[in-house]
Structures are given as structure tokens and as C-alpha cells.
Amino acid sequence: MKVAISHTELKVREGLSVWRRGDGTVVKQASTEIEQSRLRRERLFLEELHGTMVAPEVISGERDESGHFRLTIQDLGDSEPVTEPWLFARNACYVLWHLHDRQIKHGDLTESNIIVRDNRPMVFDWGESRHIWEHLTDKRPEPDSEHLWKAVLGILGCDWSQ
Ligand SMILES: Nc1ncnc2c1ncn2[C@@H]1O[C@H](COP(=O)(O)OP(=O)(O)O)[C@@H](O)[C@H]1O
Numbered sequence: 001m002k003v004a005i006s007h008t009e010l011k012v013r014e015g016l017s018v019w020r021r022g023d024g025t026v027v028k029q030a031s032t033e034i035e036q037s038r039l040r041r042e043r044l045f046l047e048e049l050h051g052t053m054v055a056p057e058v059i060s061g062e063r064d065e066s067g068h069f070r071l072t073i074q075d076l077g078d079s080e081p082v083t084e085p086w087l088f089a090r091n092a093c094y095v096l097w098h099l100h101d102r103q104i105k106h107g108d109l110t111e112s113n114i115i116v117r118d119n120r121p122m123v124f125d126w127g128e129s130r131h132i133w134e135h136l137t138d139k140r141p142e143p144d145s146e147h148l149w150k151a152v153l154g155i156l157g158c159d160w161s162q
């Protein structure tokens with residue numbers, strides 16, 4: 001028996017489409033060279049973070065029949081409210097620990113790339129990531145920690161800008 005899978009569009013922009021498959025996975029498909037190289041980079045870093053619970057797991061990554069690169073990852077679902085702020089803050093520190101441990105800079109660690117699940121900030125969108133020894137131009141030159149503390153306070157409803 002075939003099970004019907006419902007696709008929901010999450011984002012479409014020049015060179016990239018993102019959709020939810022409805023089977024617990026999200027697909028990111030890149031058509032341009034730039035987006036394909038971002039997606040390959042995303043795959044590498046997600047694989048390096050496998051099992052840490054700070055990022056979605058990779059299901060597969062390959063060229064599809066149209067020659068586009070397609071990355072299938074764990075669907076993190078919709079963001080949940082934080083019910084235990086201390087636990088959430090502790091888990092945010094674990095995010096930084098896992099990154100520093102592997103000498104990874106996410107490079108775009110803003111609230112828009114975080115989904116809260118089970119009082120954990122789960123981070124996606126790793127296309128700007130690099131190892132700290134790679135000489136690449138950062139989209140966001142500030143350290144990840146600076147973006148993350150702002151994101152954490154924003155998610156907790158604190159106004160840090162005053
Ligand atoms: N693993 C995921 N689980 C659930 N939603 C996701 C996941 N990855 C991406 N999304 C959703 O898709 C949108 C676009 O994905 P993102 O990786 O941030 O692409 P972009 O590079 O265009 O910012 C996100 O804003 C988020 O809503």
C-alpha cells in the first residue's frame with residue numbers, strides 16, 4: 001500500500017527550495033552553483049554534529065534526477081514554547097560547547113535559524129558554517145556566542161536592546 005506524503009513549502013528563493021515532506025523529513029534543494037556549495041557545506045557540518053541533539057540529523061544528500069543537489073534532513077517541526085528557561089539556557093550553552101569542541105563557527109546563529117524543541121535550541125541552516133582555521137569571508141563576523149545570547153534572550157522574551 002502506498003502512503004500519501006504531503007509536501008509543504010517552507011521557503012523558496014533564488015536557487016533554493018525547502019519543503020516539508022510530511023514523513024518526518026525536510027528537503028532542501030539547490031539549483032545554482034552557489035546554493036549547491038552552501039548545501040554541501042551544510043551537510044558536512046550536520047554530519048560532524050551527528051548525535052549531539054543541537055542540529056537536525058542528515059537523512060541523505062545527493063544529486064537528484066535534474067542535477068540539483070538535494071539534502072534531506074530531520075524535520076524539527078514547529079518551534080515549541082520554552083517551559084523551563086534554565087534548562088533552555090543550559091542547552092544553549094551546550095550548543096556553544098559542541099561548536100567550540102569541534103572548532104566550528106555556525107556563522108548565522110540568529111533566532112531565525114533556531115527551532116525550540118523540548119527546551120533545546122536546535123540550530124539549522126549551516127550553509128555559512130566553517131572550521132575556524134578556514135579562511136573564508138563571514139556573512140556575520142561577530143562570534144556565534146554574541147548571536148546566540150541575543151537569540152536566547154529574544155526567545156525568552158527579554159528585551160536586551162535597552
Ligand atoms: N530541519 C528543519 N526542520 C523544520 N523546519 C526547517 C528545518 N530546516 C529548515 N526549516 C524551515 O525552512 C526555512 C528555510 O530553511 P533555512 O535552512 O533557514 O534556509 P535559508 O538558507 O533560506 O535561510 C526555515 O526558516 C525553517 O522554517
Ligand SMILES: [Mg+2]
Pocket residue numbers: 112113125
Ligand atoms: Mg535560514
